[in-house]
Amino acid sequence: MALTKSFKDRIQNRAARDSEFRYGLLTESIESMLSGDIDTGKSLLRDYVNATIGFEGLAELTEKSPKSLMRMVSPSGNPTAKNLFAIISLLQREEGLHLQIRTA
Template sequence: MTLTRNFKETVITRIERDEEFRDALFREGIDCLLSGDVDTGKAVLRDYINATIGFENLSEATNTPPKSLMRMFSQKGNPQAKNLFAVISHLQTQSGVHLEVRAVKYGT
């Protein structure tokens, strides 16, 4: 069966119209980063950024060139913690989603 629509286009359309999905995608990207799956986390956040604020607006908000941001979230990108946390901080503000990290022992 041939797909009639590009997967990324479908995800972007859903992000634009479904706030719950959009917020869940943002959380999933961060969860992936925190669990060590950096490549997936960057890919999810890249799609999230493209569908929401865009790299140009994010560039202005974080004082980071748009090409640098795009490189950070590319497959081969290796973002510095300072830049990554600046992006996450702004995305939280922009989305209204406040993320918290809490310690939980495994097996409990």
């Protein structure tokens, strides 16, 4: 199901004013991927990028085309681990986060 414009606007507006929301969106994306739900993780990562630096900004940081980055996190995208972890690393740095994995 495609997201409506108003929903996308709400995500962007909330992310712009709420650092905890941005943190939650990024961490939920990573947790989803680590638990095996790659599609949800990529979707949340795409939402996070759209709501924060955008794909143009991410493209400048990664030196990859915005379209290539969008394809990587699309439902049919299949990013390499190297590309995916590079994106996550850059997003953490931009957000001022250092995420760690702990056993539960």
